[in-house]
Amino acid sequence: MGQWDDKFERAARQWESFRLPEYAQSDRVLGRIIEDKAREHPYREVFQFRDHAITYEQLNQQINRVANGFLALGIKPGDKVALMLPNCPQFLTSWFGLNRIGAVSVPINVALKGNGLAYQIDQADCVALVASDSYLPALDAIAEQLLKLRHTVMVAAGQPVVLSAWPGVQSLDFEALADRAETAPAIVVDFRDLATISYTSGTTGQSKGVMISHHYWYEIWAQAVKYSQYTDDDVLYTGLPFFHTSAHGTTGPAILTGAKAVLVERFSASRMMDDCRTWECTSAKYIGGILSILMKQEPRPEDADNPLRLMVGAAAPKHLWHAFEQRFNTRLLELYGMTECNSCLVNPMHDRRAGSCGKAISGYDVKLVDECDNEVAVGQVGELVVRPQRMYLGTSGYYKNPEASLELFQNLWIHTGDLATRDADEYFYYVDRKKQALRRRGENISSFEVEAVLNAHPAVLESCVVGVPSELGEDDVKAVIVLKDEHSITEVELIRWCESRIAYFAIPRYIAVRQHLPKTPSERVEKYLLRNEGVTPDCWDREAAGLVIAR
Structure with missing residues (x-):
């Protein structure tokens, strides 16, 4: 292990001497914090996108240029702007540029298609859209449904940039948008102002827009x-997508501490550890599937020789916990939370328990209740309910x-x-979803939305979608179909039907x-029976059939 033998001890000493900068409540505004860091450490690198490093001063200047570009378009405080971008610098400068003028960012899952995509942009009252031109085919297909949209700003995936051509909608290149002055806009933003609307996966119905303030x-x-x-x-380090709040457990803390964040386009099992060695990354984000995939990689002599002292995330498989830490010479820090109450449970750094999603140590009260909201006893299964201990912590609603x-x-x-259980020491253990939801490779999936697409096929009478355990952890999606009388359809035809209507995952x-x-x-489908039976002999397997789906 060589030079990394003492990485945990060195990190502990550094934390003992570190003082997190405190901001008065009125100064807990994203743009104000970034401006402060740019004054304090103008030449310190804050973000690394592959070979492209960005200093605090450069970040602040780029944010101002983008903010002034939005103002020139007529974007006002309170206006909503959708961001449909991969992990790239333009996502962050758009997000912070909007927030600098009191506007609201609406990140969009780049895999969305059809009505699900149109709904989020329209329901959020978006007047503008910043998107990679690689997503134009999906956007063109729903353009007529975006009646509130006035502007599209296109980020080039290649060269030259391709602009949208929608009647009544102005389209311009992102580079033209950002070709503005570096002077900070003279707009005062309040810490209570809405900064972001982040959409849920729609676990029991239509997706809901979680409101996130600057203070939150x-x-x-x-x-x-x-x-x-x-x-x-x-x-x-993170390769998690920016349109999920979990990725900003990397970008935000880097800004706040004066640290550096290495940001890559997407997670790659073959590249992640080499990336961390290249940039000497000390921490990385994970979801449960990432750990399983890394463990399935062929062991390498240098696996344990890496700078990672910590990997932070959720859904770490208990059976892999100790083996993963030993193989990669790192520590796992498990969390639980939702966008509505981010990281309300955390495994304490120096008293972690494998299999637990943590204790209530981060500003929330957490308990387990039955269907009548009465608290259940230690060891019993109950629904997790959460209450902030401070004002302006957590969402204000949908x-x-x-x-x-x-x-x-x-x-x-x-x-x-x-659903979860709790032990006598107040550690919580996740059990299952009470909602009709699935989780695959870190993506929450609405069974309601998948069923709606399947049921729309002319040959399908009804369907039920459940999750079954995946060999990589989390879920794989299983659909049980009932066809209409005298109708037939192949499994391949059903997959192709879904391909243009829902996200690939x-x-x-x-x-x-x-x-x-x-x-x-009462004619309610007993989903638990279909889930509990798992993969039955009559299940056709898309992966075993070798069917490749488009992304």
Whole structure:
């Protein structure tokens, strides 16, 4: 292990001497924090995109140019702008540029297609869209549904840039948008102002837009620094997508501490550890599937010789926990949370328990309740409910969805819809989803939305979508189909039907065609029966068939 033998001890000493900069409540505004860092450390590198490094001063200047570009388009404080971009510098400068003028960023999952894509852009009242021109085919298909959109700003995937050509919508190149003055706009943003609308996966119905204020973002960043014990000596790594809040557990803490973040386009099992060695990364983000995939890689003599002292994330398979730490000479820090209550449970750094998603140490009260909201006893299964201990911590609700907001905050506690148990030492252990949701390779999938696409096929009478255990951890998608009388369809035809209508990661791996679905007397499908039976002999397997789907 050589030079990395003492990495844990050195990190502990650095944390003991580090003092996290404190910002007054009124200064907990994203643009204000970045401006402060640019004054304090203008030439320090904050982000690394492959071979391209960005200093705090350069970041601040680029944000100002983009912010002034948005103002020139007529974007005002409170306006909503969708961001449909891969991991790239333009995502961050657009996000922070919008927030600098009091506008609201709406990150969009780049795999979305069809009505699901149109719904999020329209429901958020987006007046502008910043997108990679590689996503134009999916956007062109739903352009007529985007009646509130006035501008598109296209980021070139190649050269030259391809602009949208939608009637009544102005389109321009991102480079033209950002060709503005570096002077900070004279707009005062309040810490309580809305900064981001982040859409859920739509676990039991239509996706909901989680409202995130400037102050809530600050809390997410500051708490991540504390439970991960980040300092200005850290180099943080992520390949998780920017349109998910989990990726900003890397970008935000780097800004707040004066550290550096190494950001790559996407996770690569063959490249990740080499990346971390190249840039001397001390921490990396994971989801459960990432750990399984890394463990399936052929062992290499240098596996343990890496600078990573910590990997932070969720859904680490218990059976891999100790083997992973030993093989890669690092430590896993497990979290639990939702966009609505980010990282409400954390495994304490120096008292971690394999298999636990943590304790309530980051500003939230957490308990388990039964269906009547009565707290359950130690060891019993209950729904996780969460309550912030401080003002402006957590979401203020769902955008333009008061009914769902009231349901979320039932009895003044955030109801997560997830089931867990708790031991006598207040460690929580995740059990299952109460909601009808699946999780595959880090992506939350709505069974409701997948079923809607399947049921729209002329040959399908009804369907049920459940998750079955994947060999890589988390779920694979299984669909049970009932066909209409005198109709037939092949599994390949069903997959191709889904391919243009839902995200690739939501397309079923397994398909079983049956005569009927199991139902209760009230005609509700008994999904648990289909989930519990797993992969049955009548399941056609897309991967075994060698069918490749487009992304």
